[in-house]
Amino acid sequence: MYAAEEEAVNLFLRYLREEKRVAERTAISYQSDLRRFADYCKAKDILQWTDVQASDVRQYIAARHKDRISSKTIRRDLAALRSFYRFLLKSNRVAVNPALHVKAPKAPKRLPKVLDVDQMAGILDAEAGSVLEIRDVAMFELFYSSGLRLSELVMLDDVDLDFAEGFLRVRFGKGGKQRRAPLGSKAAVAINTWLKVRPDFSTPALFISSAGRRLSQRTVQLRLNRWVAKLDFDEHVHPHMLRHSFASHLLESSQDIRAVQELLGHSSVATTQIYTHLDFQHLASVYDKAHPRSRKARESEEKSRE
Known part of the structure; x- marks a missing residue:
């Protein structure tokens, strides 16, 4: 991107540190997130922050998801972009926030740990x-x-x-x-x-x-x-x-x-219903250990022959 676009990022980071008083670790994370998005934009010949559309943000998020980046990290990517564009709006550098309505992929539900x-x-x-x-x-x-x-x-x-x-x-x-x-x-x-x-x-x-x-x-x-x-x-x-x-x-x-x-x-x-998934895990474990056509059962049988 052009020098003016780089300068906008630097002004945003100064705003975070001096006015918002965010932790230095947060500022560094936002800087990294924005530079990563800027590199993506350059590869797509998007050279100004005003040229970024909501569809570009969605494609970026989809690419991150395809690369198996965690949902938590992608949500932070979006948070950085939304915050940055709010700053640009406030300083009259852009007319819209293209990241405003873009949603991060849903995080997979974590199954609760249980004791047997x-x-x-x-x-x-x-x-x-x-x-x-x-x-x-x-x-x-x-x-x-x-x-x-x-x-x-x-x-x-x-x-x-x-x-x-x-x-x-x-x-x-x-x-x-x-x-x-x-x-x-x-x-x-x-x-x-x-x-x-x-x-x-x-x-x-x-x-x-x-x-x-x-x-x-x-x-x-x-x-x-x-x-x-x-x-x-x-x-x-x-x-x-x-x-x-x-x-x-x-x-x-x-x-x-x-x-x-x-x-x-x-x-x-x-x-x-989350507990039905736990129950299926138990059944799947029984299958893996006992069914003659399961991979784990075959491996166990082969080891016993050695």
Whole structure:
């Protein structure tokens, strides 16, 4: 591009640093993104910023996607272009922002990590060695038994549990929705064990600290980290993995996606369908290991002959 076009980029970078006060790392990233786009434009004989059309930006983004650049990086490319053209508009250097309505390719949905049944048993069946660990095991049992969100777990009160009916009431679900969730027998036993040793404070909260305060979400996370570290667990575990494992194991056994949707408190079955992909991964793994025509099964058989 011409010197005037280069100067526009330099002015934009100065504007970011001096007026917007962006981090130097961000300014350098934007500079790199804009130079890459400028090189693309030169190759297409587009020599002025005013000549860039929305179709040119779309083709550039498509080329980046074709080169298997991550969706996250492409979104940053677009952010740099939109910000740059907003600056050019503000300084009356261009009449339109060609990147304004261009969309980045959707990022592939990441499947939630789950623990298998044996891993869950390892976490839940370990013996507690203190009052706080008795509480923690009760929390983890309830998490997995009822498929709760972390926010729902910490907001439970004593009165929300119905041991006779085997249910609990979730009063603070997502979007303010209430629902009933199952209370498994092992969770009921673990909670009763906790209630027998729980410090005597006048608080309605089911799970409290040694000082009598309702536990925070962060505290539950830290306690889970401490528990799995004590067990020498070789995988990072976060609280929602227990909820994900509940959903995956239940769906794998029942094949009833509507029931799992209700138990999880999802407003749409589309949200629950991600667990069907997890189930298929399990089936695909079984196929790879067992089917005589699968590549992995053949490789295993060949190794056994060596």
